[in-house]
Amino acid sequence: MEVYFDNAATTQVAPEVVRLMDQVMTEDYGNPSSLHAKGAIASKYVNDARAIIAKTLKCDPKEILFTSGGTESNNMALIGGALANERRGKHIISTRIEHASVYNPLLYLEKQGFEITFLPVDRNGRVDLEELKNALRPDTILVSVMMVNNEIGAVEPIEEIGTIVKKYNHEILIHIDAIQAYGKLKISVNKAKIDLLSVSGHKIHGPKGIGFLYIRDKVKVHPLVYGGGQQRDLRSGTENVPGIAGLAKAAQIMYDNYNETHSRMLDVKNRFVEKVTELDGVLSNSGEAPHIASISFQGITRAETLLHALEASGVYCSAGSACSSNHPAISGTLKAIGLDDEYLQATLRFSFSIYSTPEEVDYAVQVIAEELPRLRGFVKR
């Protein structure tokens, strides 16, 4: 039995998405900038996709900018957003649990003379709102917070954050990395006062190589890619029409039956967390996101060994922290939430999708129950 519980890494592309992309690639393959009918057809796919996605965020279609994926969206929001607004100040606020595609652009900005404040999080991985209030300054121009943490599934209080930030100064831009949240939770850019929001296609059964950045009307962002002036000069390059069509189709799958898809994932996740923590010495660090479970195993020296042992029985998951004796790269999030040292290298992430089933959960837990005692025999003596 093959059980793919690594959906926070990437997901299987939905068959409907594949069919639509096949159509776009083999028949409607025109360039949206071409003046003939083939171009017009392609252009319609892009416009329709914008409209479909805009509806899911309750925003205007022209506020959607297609990119190559989550990393580019985050880079553009942070670097493009900071450069376009630096005359108002050079201070940016983020958190200690951000993904590398947020963290590293921020380090780049730091080298360019920006000052970055990284907010601590509590035991559950949630940003301390008091710390946020204290960190805000007259020269703050941007606050960037992820909506769902990719390692433990903590859901950040983005509406409260939006209220606090905009009350302090409505000109401060709010960027939300929603790469793990889009499709899994409802997002209203207006309610949360979001100015910039990053999304990736392949986390929601869409293809790799496509994503988008929501940019609120009138918010200034500098482009990172220059060329033929596509997408209102903000992101040059011929639009990835099959990717864009596929992304919109995937968004439809996730949001058209939101209640059903959401509860299906949540049920599977809850069942898994409940069953696996019934085993001896197993505990959960999971947040409220419907698709991510972070599980720590007592007595395991190296999570990667358990991961490979599960893999041998067809169960795919992800190491909670990249571990190697030569390069101990302990997970930032697990450290930030104050997880005990003994669990830092003993944590796995299991992440679910709309295709995950209770039977898969039961099988995975059974495999874990079998492998755990064997591997607990290998402790460093």
Add this chain to the structure above:
Amino acid sequence: MDFKSFLIKYAEIGTKGKNRYVFEDILCRNIRHVLRPIDGKFTVRKEYGRIFVDCTEEYDYDELVDSLQHVFGIVGICPVLVVPDQPWDELSQVIVEFVDQCYEDKHFTFKSHCRRINKNYPMHSNDVNMECGAVLLQAFPELKVDVHKPDVMIHIELREQIYIYSVTIPGPGGLPVGTNGTGMLLLSGGIDSPVAGYMIAKRGVQLEAVYFDAPPHTSLQAKQKVIDLARQVSRYSGAITLHIVHFTEIQEEIYHLCPEDEITIIMRRYMMRIANKLADKDQCQALITGESIGQVASQTIFSLQVTNAVCEYPVFRPCIGMDKQEIVSVAEKIKTYETSILPYEDCCTVFVAKHPVTKPKLADIEQSETLLADVIDAMIDRAIETREIIKVR
């Protein structure tokens, strides 16, 4: 200048007496082998103790030279201009044009070196040299003659056809792979073992390799890394038969039954035993390892003695006297370094003791191994039977 021929120079083969033609034939075969996948059409021919590569179609100069630089036995690669036999009046103009095209800046010293294999050529080689100097000096006044240490040596070989060349690109040296039997390389994901394989292949030894895989303690990525390393070494050595032995069972048994500080050395002894058996099965003449004295606990001279004791075949350890940095330099040259430092474990940390023995005694280790006596032979047989064999090229 567009060269249509390359003269291949080899050195040590010439000293091999009656076996010389065998060595030359193998070298030609190896050259054909590396040229097969690259753009263009090439013929490789032997002629009077010389090997020529003729290019009959369009080809990429850098790609061709790079491929030839991976063939052991070649010491020099000379791009050569081949023209029909012709009188000196015409030939001298060809030489002038050759120099003009090859050297944009003519501020250098030169000497002409003629070999007259075709004894019917109407001029003697000394006369050719003198005449050549004269026409070149006349054509390019910036040139200077230096008969002792010239910047450029212009070779003119008078054969059935006439060969003109002035550049020798260094080859990798060594002996053609396949002229010296086969060795079984113990290949890990580290820096040293691919270098060891390269160095022994350089002496004409064909390679087989064995990798000890221990899932779930090691990953699929670690295994793929070893396959990639074997592929990089095979650019020099030719195809490598890679044996992937499932070692988990043996490793775990050693962990459970043997003293902690001896785990690594005992493990190494079983790896050597298995490699020895595989060498026997596949008619190899030696084992090859990347060991270097004192690099880690299992490579002290005492540990080497204890590991060596289980081997029936000679064990070649070409890195034995090299410092880490020297090994790294070779790894960088043969382009295995980048792959070697990828951070996939080839052996889980729980199997490495905090304080492993550095001066093991053979008797102690043999005593500890008796703890495994009931099960180990069957495990070794199983490991060998279930091995995966991949031809890497």
